[in-house]
Amino acid sequence: xxxxxxxxxxxxxxxxxxxxxxxxxxxxxxxxxxxxxxxxxxxxxxxxxxxxxxxxxxxxxxxxxxxxxxxxxxxxxxxxxxxxxxxxxxxxxxxxxxxxxxxxxxxxxxxxxxxxxxxxxxxxxxxxxxxxxxxxxxxxxxxxxxxxxxxxxxxxxxxxxxxxxxxxxxxxxxxxxxxxxxxxxxxxxxxxxxxxxxxxxxxxxxxxxxxxxxxxxxxxxxxxxxxxxxxxxxxxxxxxxxxxxxxxxxxxxxxxxxxxxxxxxxxxxxxxxxxxxxxxxxxxxxxxxxxxxxxxxxxxxxxxxxxxxxxxxxxxxxxxxxxxxxxxxxxxxxxxxxxxxxxxxxxxxxxxxxxxxxxxxxxxxxxxxxxxxxxxxxxxxxxxxxxxxxxxxxxxxxxxxxxxxxxxxxxxxxxxxxxxxxxxxxxxxxxxxxxxxxxxxxxxxxxx
Numbered sequence: 112x113x114x115x116x117x118x119x120x121x122x123x124x125x126x127x128x129x130x131x132x133x134x135x136x137x138x139x140x141x142x143x144x145x146x147x148x149x150x151x152x153x154x155x156x157x158x159x160x161x162x163x164x165x166x167x168x169x170x171x172x173x174x175x176x177x178x179x180x181x182x183x184x185x186x187x188x189x190x191x192x193x194x195x196x197x198x199x200x201x202x203x204x205x206x207x208x209x210x211x212x213x214x215x216x217x218x219x220x221x222x223x224x225x226x227x228x229x230x231x232x233x234x235x236x237x238x239x240x241x242x243x244x245x246x247x248x249x250x251x252x253x254x255x256x257x258x259x260x261x262x263x264x265x266x267x268x269x270x271x272x273x274x275x276x277x278x279x280x281x282x283x284x285x286x287x288x289x290x291x292x293x294x295x296x297x298x299x300x301x302x303x304x305x306x307x308x309x310x311x312x313x314x315x316x317x318x319x320x321x322x323x324x325x326x327x328x329x330x331x332x333x334x335x336x337x338x339x340x341x342x343x344x345x346x347x348x349x350x351x352x353x354x355x356x357x358x359x360x361x362x363x364x365x366x367x368x369x370x371x372x373x374x375x376x377x378x379x380x381x382x383x384x385x386x387x388x389x390x391x392x393x394x395x396x397x398x399x400x401x402x403x404x405x406x407x408x409x410x411x412x413x414x415x416x417x418x419x420x421x422x423x424x425x426x427x428x429x430x431x432x433x434x435x436x437x438x439x440x441x442x443x444x445x446x447x448x449x450x451x452x453x454x455x456x457x458x459x460x461x462x463x464x465x466x467x468x469x470x471x472x473x474x475x476x477x478x479x480x481x482x483x484x485x486x487x488x489x490x491x492x493x494x495x496x497x498x499x500x501x502x503x504x505x506x507x508x509x510x511x512x513x514x515x516x517x518x519x520x521x522x523x524x525x526x527x528x529x530x531x532x533x534x535x536x537x538x539x540x541x542x543x544x545x546x547x548x549x550x551x552x553x554x555x556x557x558x559x
Contacts, residue, residue: 114555115512115531115542117519119496123361123414123549126370129349131156133537135375135405137164137207138284138312139345141215143185144173145192145291146316148342152183154373155347159536160205167212170196171223190340191292195221199259202227204463204507204536207281209258210239214285217248218268218292226259230463230507236260239285242273246289246297268293270336275299277458278431280306280379283332287313290334298333300325305431306379311404317341348375348407352435353538355383356513357548358412359439362392363446363521367414369548372398376406382433386440390420390447417495420447427455427486434458437488438514441470445479446521447492457486463536464506473515476501477526500524509536516542520550 136156141164143150155161157177165175165183172194174186188194193216200223202208209225213236216223226232237256244250247265252258270293273286283299287309290297298321310320310332318338323331354371361369376384376396387394393413400407420443433440437453444451459466467483474481478498480491499522505512512531519526531554534541542552 112530113532114527114529115516116525116527116553116555117516118525118551119522120364120520120549120551123364123367123520124369125548126372127357127544127548129354129371129374130158130538131347132350132375133158133160133352134207134306134308135312135347136161137211138308139347140164140168140175140185141211141288142312142316142340143342143345144168144171144187145190145215146187146340146342147189148187150185150187150342150345152185152345152347153181155183156350156537158539159203160208163201163203163205164208164212167200167202167208170198170200171216187340187342190337191219193219196223199224199226202231204228204230204533206231206234206463209236210281210285211288213239213243213262214288217243217262217264218246218289219264220266222261222263224259224261228507232258235461238279238282242271242282242286243289245269245271245273246293270295270297272298272300275301278303278305280308284309287332287334290336291318291338293336296333296335298331300329300331302329303428303431304330304379306377308377315345315403316343346402348402348405349373350537351375351380351383354410355436355439356517356538356541357545358394358410359443360517360520360545360550361412361414362387362420362443363517364414365416369412370409372409373407374410376408379432382429383436383440385429386423386425386433387443389423390443391415392420418448422447422449422451422492425451425453430455430458435510438466438470438510439517441474441488441490442514442518444490444492445474445497445518446495448494449492451490451492453488455486456488462508464508464511466508466511469506469508469511473501473503473511476503477515477518477522497522498524499526502527502529505530505533507533509533509538513538513541516545516552
């Protein structure tokens with residue numbers, strides 16, 4: 112077990128490139144594997160999660176290789192061309208891998224077995240398997256729809272119109288991916304817009320995507336089955352979810368300045384920037400542009416004086432735009448003046464850990480008053496450095512680990528995070544990157 116200890120720092124700044132966007136990296140590999148010909152992907156996030164997707168796609172018949180220049184090539188098998196794997200697909204800790212690949216696999220006439228690490232095996236898959244069953248796929252899973260599970264695809268998948276009970280980019284994406292290998296039109300209706308990385312990546316690969324805005328009734332997204340997907344080049348932007356950690360760290364250190372070039376600014380992911388602006392943070396955005404249909408820009412975060420950030424009310428309808436950023440927003444809230452209330456966080460209970468519980472208990476152990484009311488996280492800010500002196504079990508959750516390591520930079524006493532090896536899930540080299548910027552993070556190893 113790896114333990115990282117983070118200590119107060121008075122100097123933090125520099126320029127760093129955020130790791131490639133995890134959500135886009137998964138989708139680039141999957142769409143390239145379903146294309147005809149060789150695709151090239153640069154800027155791919157080389158994390159445990161994305162490597163799990165690559166390994167699974169290899170087992171399903173795609174040829175995927177990393178070049179010496181860091182670019183990845185994918186020789187696709189075409190729509191409907193995935194082959195039955197000879198072994199169980201182990202997706203490690205990656206819920207995105209599991210749910211998106213279930214969609215891609217479910218419309219193929221084959222049987223596939225899927226598992227993951229203890230954390231992934233505790234995460235529900237029923238929201239994905241429900242619509243895929245309507246398309247003709249059969250599943251055998253543990254009680255509660257948990258991994259390990261087996262999926263057997265139908266002779267010919269059925270196109271469906273599926274109304275999502277709650278907005279979910281992963282469920283939407285799984286159904287659309289399955290619909291590529293089904294005759295006719297497959298449509299997903301979501302009550303409110305969720306991340307649209309799949310729609311943008313489909314269009315980049317030449318797939319016609321029909322989007323119908325329905326106002327208060329949400330949005331419908333549809334694809335026609337059996338498209339000819341052509342190989343493409345993809346440049347993956349920096350992940351705003353990862354950029355948030357050194358960025359918010361800069362906000363907590365007076366005088367700090369951290370530049371993060373080439374970060375994805377997809378509006379369905381940029382809710383954190385709205386929150387920080389409301390708190391009074393200074394975050395500059397320049398050189399706006401587009402890569403593979405994704406909006407991109409250069410971010411600069413500026414440190415604030417103690418107590419300069421203010422507590423805010425975060426509305427529930429912002430959750431789909433920043434669901435992965437609540438852990439790091441909670442750290443900014445801990446150092447702000449006043450109380451921050453973050454509403455509509457029920458989904459945090461079924462992430463890599465129960466993030467609501469992990470945040471509330473971890474903040475309390477670091478001397479910050481925090482509580483949960485229903486699906487609302489309440490953080491009473493300290494208007495400056497927090498007491499610290501905590502030992503945090505990150506519960507095999509990479510974002511919880513990184514969030515509390517950031518808090519340690521603005522804590523009077525060190526904060527230790529156990530199980531920190533899980534950080535490689537999304538941000539390989541996190542401790543080294545932060546140290547180059549001025550963080551005081553030391554690593555030790557413990558048995559267990």
